[in-house]
Amino acid sequence: MQLKGAAERWGRVLISEYLYAKLDEFHKIIQSGEVAIIDFWATWCGPCRVISPVFEKFSGTDEFSGLKFYKVDVDEQQEISEEVGIKAMSSFMAFHNGVKVEELVGANSQVYNSF
Template sequence: MTVHNIETVSQFKEAIASHKIVVLDAFAVWCGPCKAIAPQIAKWSESEEFKDIYFAKFDVDHLPELAQELGVRAMPTFVIFKDGNKETEVVGANPPALVAAFQKVKAE
């Protein structure tokens, strides 16, 4: 897998409809913590442990309507969906919290 770039709201809706678990990274190009966590997200997207998770990202400045719909107030915000429904979110570049959230949603 890789981290897929979401360019439109319809791409977002298709992603959560067609994948069991989706991790959506709401980022901004000017955001330092977003840049810092991006390589780790890419590694997780390639890992065996998280092979069942679809990793995607979108730029909040390019899709402000999606950021507003999801209630994104800080970057990065990671929103995790399962079966098309929002399960949880992690605000900030916090690798231990992200791994715990991924594992929890996978186990449910």
């Protein structure tokens, strides 16, 4: 994946892989005024790997072009995971203007479609 600019870096890429995000960068993302959908996952989590292609598919569709999609590896970004209270994998959260507006725990793609 080639990155072209700040908006693209912040939009549809893995936070831990490309931004090496710290907690303050995470705050900027969730307080940006745009809706941020975040997949909290782990490399060792089987269900996370199963649902990941569904999440990534949504991030590339016109239907969801007004949303920003991010993935946070909970092992690499423990400070972020602790702040938002991750208790189980896979966890998805939607933030708008710094406020968590939705949360879904589990990797059930049918439930995820309603998120």
